[in-house]
Amino acid sequence: MIALFNLRHYLILLVLYVAPALKFLRDGDRGALVFVGSAVGFLFLFSIVCRIAAIRKVPNYQEVIDRTKTWYWMIGVFLVTMAFNRGISFAALAFMSFSALKEYFSLLPMYYPDARGRTLLRRHDRRAILLCYLSIPIMFYLAYVKWYNLYILIVPVYIALLIPFLLVMENQSENFLVSASVILWGVILFVFLLGHSAFLVNLSPLLLFYGIFLTEARDVVVYMFGKATAPVIARHPDSAFWKAYDIRIAPQISPKKNVGSALLTIATIMLMSLAYQPFLPAFPLGRMSVGVSLLIGALVGVMGMVGDLVGSAFKRDLGVKDSGTVLPGHGGVIDRIGSLCFTLPVIFHLCYFLYFPAFHQRGL
Amino acid sequence: MNLPAVRTIELFLIFFFGIRKRIRHLPDDPCIVAANHNSSLDTYVLASLLSPSHRARTRVLAAKDTFKQGFAGWFARKTLNVVLVERKPAGHHDPLLEPRQLLAGGFSLILYPEGTRGEPGRMEHFKRGVGVLATAFPDTPVWPVFIRGVERCLARSEYLAVPFEIGLEIGAAPLYGRDFLANATDVREASKQFTEALETAVRTLGHDH
Numbered sequence: 001m002i003a004l005f006n007l008r009h010y011l012i013l014l015v016l017y018v019a020p021a022l023k024f025l026r027d028g029d030r031g032a033l034v035f036v037g038s039a040v041g042f043l044f045l046f047s048i049v050c051r052i053a054a055i056r057k058v059p060n061y062q063e064v065i066d067r068t069k070t071w072y073w074m075i076g077v078f079l080v081t082m083a084f085n086r087g088i089s090f091a092a093l094a095f096m097s098f099s100a101l102k103e104y105f106s107l108l109p110m111y112y113p114d115a116r117g118r119t120l121l122r123r124h125d126r127r128a129i130l131l132c133y134l135s136i137p138i139m140f141y142l143a144y145v146k147w148y149n150l151y152i153l154i155v156p157v158y159i160a161l162l163i164p165f166l167l168v169m170e171n172q173s174e175n176f177l178v179s180a181s182v183i184l185w186g187v188i189l190f191v192f193l194l195g196h197s198a199f200l201v202n203l204s205p206l207l208l209f210y211g212i213f214l215t216e217a218r219d220v221v222v223y224m225f226g227k228a229t230a231p232v233i234a235r236h237p238d239s240a241f242w243k244a245y246d247i248r249i250a251p252q253i254s255p256k257k258n259v260g261s262a263l264l265t266i267a268t269i270m271l272m273s274l275a276y277q278p279f280l281p282a283f284p285l286g287r288m289s290v291g292v293s294l295l296i297g298a299l300v301g302v303m304g305m306v307g308d309l310v311g312s313a314f315k316r317d318l319g320v321k322d323s324g325t326v327l328p329g330h331g332g333v334i335d336r337i338g339s340l341c342f343t344l345p346v347i348f349h350l351c352y353f354l355y356f357p358a359f360h361q362r363g364l
Numbered sequence: 365m366n367l368p369a370v371r372t373i374e375l376f377l378i379f380f381f382g383i384r385k386r387i388r389h390l391p392d393d394p395c396i397v398a399a400n401h402n403s404s405l406d407t408y409v410l411a412s413l414l415s416p417s418h419r420a421r422t423r424v425l426a427a428k429d430t431f432k433q434g435f436a437g438w439f440a441r442k443t444l445n446v447v448l449v450e451r452k453p454a455g456h457h458d459p460l461l462e463p464r465q466l467l468a469g470g471f472s473l474i475l476y477p478e479g480t481r482g483e484p485g486r487m488e489h490f491k492r493g494v495g496v497l498a499t500a501f502p503d504t505p506v507w508p509v510f511i512r513g514v515e516r517c518l519a520r521s522e523y524l525a526v527p528f529e530i531g532l533e534i535g536a537a538p539l540y541g542r543d544f545l546a547n548a549t550d551v552r553e554a555s556k557q558f559t560e561a562l563e564t565a566v567r568t569l570g571h572d573h
Contacts, residue, residue, distance in 0.1 A: 098527075102382065106529035110516050111485035123484065123519070130526045324529075325384060 016076030020083035066329030124170035143198030266301030273297030283355035307339030401476035495555030498541035505538030510569035
């Protein structure tokens with residue numbers, strides 16, 4: 001029997017999970033309790049998988065253990081920051097966005113060329129990069145005060161104007177286009193799109209739990225389907241069915257991802273979404289319908305896959321395997337939350353459009 | 365070092381920049397930490413390699429011409445308790461007298477053998493002083509350290525600190541002056557060889573990844 005944590009860590013984890021659960025219990029927040037319960041259920045399942053892997057000495061079982069341990073910490077910290085205080089929740093989401101953006105800029109070769117002889121950032125870009133960081137508190141403050149109109153135009157209008165403004169002030173035309181686009185893409189992904197997590201909290205904190213749960217579940221499920229079907233595919237080289245199953249989506253980006261597992265995953269996520277639909281709260285224009293929950297499941301399935309592939313393409317382009325090392329077993333922050341940039345905005349805008357009258361107000 | 369001040373700056377760096385390193389602290393024995401120098405933040409980053417009790421017994425060598433006056437000099441003197449060393453000594457007195465006394469008194473030293481921050485991302489050739497100290501104290505371990513990425517955060521002639529991740533590569537084993545004294549014909553030759561070996565060690569750490 002292997003112990004995943006020492007006693008001190010067990011106690012800290014206990015507090016991280018029990019305190020939010022008690023808070024939700026006191027508030028009678030049935031939906032949040034269901035999410036906590038299913039997260040803990042999955043964690044226990046992973047722990048059992050870890051032990052089996054350790055006993056059977058499967059290759060890289062230490063990585064599975066590291067990954068599970070990091071899951072325990074990430075979910076615990078997430079629950080504790082989300083449960084008690086709205087300000088703390090928004091600060092935590094802002095810090096998540098900051099960590100991802102910092103990791104992104106740190107990965108880009110600057111000053112001297114990388115192994116492929118390419119430099120993406122210049123000395124002259126530092127002010128524009130600082131501007132991107134400074135936009136994070138502004139964006140999450142706007143989300144905190146629920147100022148949607150200003151939030152939605154700050155990046156596409158003001159940041160998009162200020163970045164080139166700061167860059168031309170540096171009086172350097174060489175590689176200007178590369179810098180301008182690379183910096184703007186970072187803000188759009190890791191501040192603007194990821195910042196929608198804060199607006200999901202504004203609609204309902206449960207909706208954020210739901211979005212994150214489905215997205216992260218998708219990452220795990222597609223990995224499991226891939227692992228489980230690989231030996232079956234290898235055993236049936238002549239079967240038309242398995243050949244169709246094994247059509248690669250984008251082999252140049254991610255050699256192993258196939259259509260069959262992607263479709264199975266989308267179906268699984270649709271079912272998961274359906275299972276959680278009864279626990280979502282009533283919105284101003286009514287509860288989420290069964291059809292919409294299936295649609296959200298499908299959208300998460302597709303957009304999560306896109307986010308996954310974008311992450312792979314971006315890392316492959318830079319010649320790195322993981323985006324970082326801060327999350328043992330997972331890699332970097334972007335490895336873990338990259339797909340959220342692609343799924344959360346879609347969930348937010350669909351729900352906001354369908355169930356909130358504020359979206360449809362005309363004026364000006 | 366001024367422990368609360370250095371700790372505050374270190375926590376700020378960890379929170380907003382992130383310091384990646386494979387070991388938590390260097391051994392607590394008196395040692396010399398020799399690193400590449402690219403940024404004013406370097407010393408605060410290196411401080412994270414020392415345990416609090418070790419920090420209290422550590423001094424930092426700094427150039428007298430830069431750190432004697434101005435805000436940067438005042439700040440470094442207050443927070444790091446730097447030892448001022450003349451880069452171009454005039455007359456016959458020993459510019460390394462105070463560092464020698466400190467090493468003899470069981471202190472650790474942080475020093476930058478390049479002697480200057482230089483251009484961002486470019487390492488200058490090491491100056492001889494580190495070899496002189498290492499051969500004068502042949503049993504004091506000299507740890508080669510490579511600081512990665514800090515030139516993006518705050519390089520020379522910049523005044524805006526921008527968050528980027530900082531990496532610390534620490535040599536697998538320290539260098540000792542005694543190993544060079546045993547092989548060389550005289551002390552001067554040994555110190556020269558030591559300086560070259562140290563420079564190679566730091567460069568290798570930088571190119572490893």
